[in-house]
Amino acid sequence: MISKNKQPSVPDNDRLSAIENSISNLEQKFEAIENGYTNVLNVTKSLAEKIGALKDVLSDKINANEERSSTHEVSQPQVILAPVEVKSKQYEPKIVGFLCNWCSYAGADKAGSAQIPYPTNVRIVKVMCSGRIDPEFILKAFQEGADGVMILACHPGDCHYKEGNYRAAQRYQMLKKLLNQYGIEQDRCYFDYVSAGEGEKFVRLITETVAKVKSLGPLKVLVE
Amino acid sequence: MKVGVYLCECGTNITEKVDLDQVSATISELDNVGYVSKIGLMCSYDGVSVFEDDLQKQKPDRVVVAACSPRDHEATFMKAMTKVGINQYLMQMVNFREQLSWVTEDKQAATDKAIVMLKGAIARVVQQEALEKKSITMNNDxxxxxxxxxxxxxxxxxxxxxxxxxxxxxxxxxxxxxxxxxxxxxxxxxxxxxxxxxxxxxxxxxxxxxxxxxxxxxxxxxxxxxxxxxxxxxxxPRYVDTEICIGCAECVGACPVSVKNPMNSNMNEKKAMDFTFFGALPNATYIDYEACLRSKGESCEACKTACPIEGAVIFDDKExxxxxxxxxxxxxxxTQLYDATLLPNLGYGALKDVVTSYEFERILSSGGPTGGQILKSNGDIPKSIAIIHCVGSLDENHKSYCSGTCCQTGFKFAHELHHKVGESTITHFYKQLVFPGKSDYPLYKNAMNNSHAKFVNYLSTSDINVVENKKGVKTISYKDVSGISGEIEADMIILLPATIPGxxxxxxxxxxxxxxxxxxxxxxxxxxxxxxxxxxxxxxxxxxxxxxxxxxxxxxxxxxxxxxxxxxLVPGRKLEIEPIVAEVIEDKCAGCHVCVLVCPYKAIQFNEETKKSSINAVLCQGCGTCVSACPANAIIGHHFTKEEIYEEIRGVLS
Missing domain, CATH: 3.50.50.60 (FAD/NAD(P)-binding domain)
Known part of the structure; x- marks a missing residue:
């Protein structure tokens, strides 16, 4: 038990000098922190300068590469891994979204009516049914410079044309394997079901896919 | 090619988030773009007439409309195009409102996306073909x-x-x-x-x-x-002319052959020449040829001799x-009833006086085996009756659904039993009771209020077992939903099986x-x-x-x-065939059948002679599944061709 009203039996002078000591200790520590901060600042500055120099070197190399590849003639389609352009502003991936007319496109419209904002990266290509989405379309999109592709179909059992969405799902499974062989990460091609009422799900999928493709970075350029 | 691009402001719905002047300036520079016009509210009456006037003045080869969702007003703008004589399928809509201005916060980002969207549509529309609706005559019968x-x-x-x-x-x-x-x-x-x-x-x-x-x-x-x-x-062949038969039944009396009557579930007999039941329409008899002596090579003419109408009995009637x-x-x-013998513990088919709802309907019927009297097979009046509901219904091993009509049938039987047999005891065994709607409750209430009625709620048909002693008394032993076992005796058991497909x-x-x-x-x-x-x-x-x-x-x-x-099917009206359908290019078709297999509408026929597939445009719904499935690229999906979609992809990525 702690008894009340019991004061420490230290004389007033002693207490004063103890406080003075601790203040000078604190002052010393503060000074050390300040010195450290200046050091960090200097290091950062020099690093930034080095990065700038590297950027210049890199962009020179890119230009040289581009010139080479544009003059390079190929008879057969060939995949060349070209260095990626480093832009000073934040990288914004290009994503093509293949949507069916009846469910997923209507789901996108629903998100619109609800005015839920989402990133502008996805460019929508509408088809009547997800069954029309030829795997070639996806390859074409990657070839034309897409960093990602989304295929959104009606939920199982909801297809306006009975079973087109099942075909789309089957083709997607096959396509994923093919993309691997092309060296395209599977995460760049996303398949899901969105109903006409699922505006919020549409926004979530768009947002997640954009973030995922962003983290993957630009697609290694395919050159024919 | 001259593409006319129309930008709708949609009041301020689009302009608030998209800088249409910047869009217009950029788009005007693109190949094939003839002109760019801005219209305040394109779907309004005034907006549509401005659009029509402008189309007439500019005479574009293709049209792109950037406005709301095509699900809202594509039809409006297509109609306007038809009105001024431009094929309506030469238009592509861009969804600036639902998929852009309403979902983008940053104006510059929205403007950039708007330009990209338009690039896709312009590239696509250039590829689009003028499509015509075809029509064919229809039979209205x-x-x-x-x-x-x-x-x-x-x-x-x-x-x-x-x-x-x-x-x-x-x-x-x-x-x-x-x-x-x-x-x-x-x-x-x-x-x-x-x-x-x-x-x-x-x-x-x-x-x-x-x-x-x-x-x-x-x-x-x-x-x-x-x-x-x-x-x-x-x-x-019926062997009786329904047009002249007067339904006098003279032939029935004369017929020497009796066979089991399937109309009454074989509970009584009928003649080889007979009605299905008295009062059945058309009011004419028919010959059950398999039972008729003539099918066995005999020359019996008893029915024809008895018939007062010349030519009503036709022995040489043909299929x-x-x-x-x-x-x-x-x-x-x-429909038909679920086969109750599949639940052997209920005794149907093995024990006498265990009947299905259809058989009991016939017992109740004045045209039935007992002339409408409720009698057991030995001719006695039953004193205790069990009605087993939900036979084969609500059961994953049999039929998982509720047929919805058997409850009312059971209560109807209870009502009939009460009136025809009087003091008989009735036990209802049921899994669930349903009586929805405005008219179904009274029969249930009536069945509940019967002082001789008892209700047993059971969980599974396997909890019910019917046995018969030597004297023919049937005992039903059961376990109810709360696990309490019991036993009752019954003279007659009526089963209410699930109704199943015909x-x-x-x-x-x-x-x-x-x-x-x-x-x-x-x-x-x-x-x-x-x-x-x-x-x-x-x-x-x-x-x-x-x-x-x-x-x-x-x-x-x-x-x-x-x-x-x-x-x-309106007389004089033709069947319009939508042009957004698939079509086989015969020369390219390799005859692999893949399209026939994937078509959800059975719209694709395979011609065995030419070894080519062809698509029936009336049955085709234009989903395009066959187009993507064709390994030879031999199918065109009109209005969603490979070229159109490729161009759109290229456009949105340029």
């Missing part, structure tokens, strides 16, 4: 399969609108199942009394000349498609093949390529808003062959199907 309440009411509705209707019925009589029931729930109306006026209307009413009834007939083959079906019907050209087909072939659902499904659902019922286009259309255009479904239903539900579906037929 209708074929109805099944002469139960659903088929009959549909036929009357159509005939009253001067459509020619052919009804084919497998049995020698019309009226389906309810005409065989003495009383109908919920109001205990007599079955024949309710149906005979309808049947008379069909046979002799003001519009009877529009209706042809072919009994003892079955569908053999169907070719063609909506508006143009050719149906081949096989009619078995006939009848061909009918019709525009639409209604399937209303009814006997011919399967054969008609393969003949007409109409899908069956997992329970075997005809699958409807949509369970809530389109339960009378099958997924094959022009083939309709009604009544309990589509889903278990009562008479009201069946008749409503039949009449609804007639409504669809009346609005679809």
């Amino acid at each position: 209708v074929l109805i399969i099944g002469a139960g309440p659903a088929g009959l009411k549909a036929a009357l509705t159509l005939a009253e609108a001067d459509r020619k209707v052919t009804i084919i019925e497998k049995s020698p009589m019309i009226g389906g199942l309810p005409v065989r029931y003495e009383e109908l729930f919920p109001k205990m109306e007599c079955g024949p009394c309710m149906l005979e006026p309808i049947e008379h209307e069909i046979l002799h009413g003001d519009h009877a000349e529009n209706i042809e009834i072919i009994t003892q007939a079955e569908l053999k083959e169907v070719k063609g498609f909506y508006g143009n079906f050719i149906a081949k019907i096989i009619k078995a 006939e093949i009848i061909e009918k050209n019709v525009g639409a087909i209604l399937l209303a072939i009814g 006997l011919d659902n399967e054969s008609l499904s393969s003949l007409l390529e109409v899908n069956l659902d997992k329970e075997g019922f005809f699958e409807e286009l949509h369970g809530l808003v389109d339960s009378v259309r099958s997924k094959v255009k022009g083939i309709f479904v009604a009544g309990s062959c589509q889903s278990p239903t009562d008479i009201k539900g069946a008749v409503n579906q039949g009449v609804a199907a007639a409504g669809y037929m009346l609005s679809g």
Whole structure:
């Protein structure tokens, strides 16, 4: 038990000098922190300068590469891994979204009516049914410079044309394997079901896919 | 090529988030773009007329409209184009509102995306072709399969609108199942009394000349498609001319052969020359040829000799093949009961006086084996009756669904028993009781209020066991839902089996390529808003062959199907064929059949002679599944061609 009203039996002078000591200790520590901060600042500055120099070197190399590849003639389609352009502003991936007319496109419209904002990266290509989405379309999109592709179909059992969405799902499974062989990460091609009422799900999928493709970075350029 | 680009401001809905001036300036520079016009509110009356005037003035080769969702106003702008003489399929819409201005916060980002979206549409529209709607003549006649309440009411509705209707019925009589029931729930109306006026209307009413009834007939083959079906019907010989037979029954008395009567579930006998039951319509007898002595080589002519009408009995009647050209087909072939012998612990088929609901209906019927008296097989009046509901229903091992009508049937039986047998005890065994709607409750209340009635709620049919002692007394031992076991004695047990798809659902499904659902019922286009259309255009479904239903539900579906037929098959009107369909390029077709397999509408035929596929534009719904499936790129998906989509992809990524 702690008894009340019991004061420490230290004389007033002693207490004063103890406080003075601790203040000078604190002052010393503060000074050390300040010195450290200046050091960090200097290091950062020099690093930034080095990065700038590297950027210049890199962009020179890119230009040289581009010139080479544009003059390079190929008879057969060939995949060349070209260095990626480093832009000073934040990288914004290009994503093509293949949507069916009846469910997923209507789901996108629903998100619109609800005015839920989402990133502008996805460019929508509408088809009547997800069954029309030829795997070639996806390859074409990657070839034309897409960093990602989304295929959104009606939920199982909801297809306006009975079973087109099942075909789309089957083709997607096959396509994923093919993309691997092309060296395209599977995460760049996303398949899901969105109903006409699922505006919020549409926004979530768009947002997640954009973030995922962003983290993957630009697609290694395919050159024919 | 001159592409005209129209940018709708949609009030401020689009301009608030998209800098249309910047969009216009960038887009004007693109190849093929002839001009860019801004319109304040394009879908308004004024907006549309500005659009039309501008189209007339500018005469563009292609049009791009950036406005709201095409789901809102594509049709509006297509109509405007048609009005000024530009093919409506030469237009592409860009969804600036729902998929851009309403979902983007940053104006510059929205403007950039707007330009990208337009680039895609402009690239695509350049590839688009002028498509024309084709039209073909339609046959307005209708074929109805099944002469139960659903088929009959549909036929009357159509005939009253001067459509020619052919009804084919497998049995020698019309009226389906309810005409065989003495009383109908919920109001205990007599079955024949309710149906005979309808049947008379069909046979002799003001519009009877529009209706042809072919009994003892079955569908053999169907070719063609909506508006143009050719149906081949096989009619078995009746050996009696229904047109001149007066239904006097002289022949029945004369016939020397008696056989089991299937109409009464073999509970009594009938003659080889007989009615299906007295009062059945058409009011004419028929010869059960397998039973007739003439089929065994004998020269019996007893019926013909007894017949007072010259030529009414036709011994050399032959099977006939009848061909009918019709525009639409209604399937209303009814239902049957689940086989109760599959639940052997209930004793059906092994023990006497364990009967199904159909058999008890016939026992109740004045035309039935006991003349309407409720009697056991030994002729005694039953003193204790058990009614077992939900036989085979709500059971994953049998039928998982609730048939919805058996409760009312059971309560109807309880009502009849109370009135005809008096003080008999009635025990209802049930899993669930249902009595929805405005008329079903009273019969339940009546059954509950019967002081001689007892209700036992059971969980599974395996909890009920029926045994019979040497004296013929049946004992039902049971366990109820709370696990309490009990035993009762019963003189008679009535089973209420699940109603299941009609006997011919399967054969008609393969003949007409109409899908069956997992329970075997005809699958409807949509369970809530389109339960009378099958997924094959022009083939309709009604009544309990589509889903278990009562008479009201069946008749409503039949009449609804007639409504669809009346609005679809209009004399003088042609069938418009949507041009957004798939088409096979014969030269490229390798004959691999893949398209035939993937088409959900059976719209693709394979010609065995040319070894090529061809697509029926009437049946094709334009989904494009076959287009993507074709390994030879031999199918064009009009308005969604590979070239159009490729250009759009290229455009949005440029």
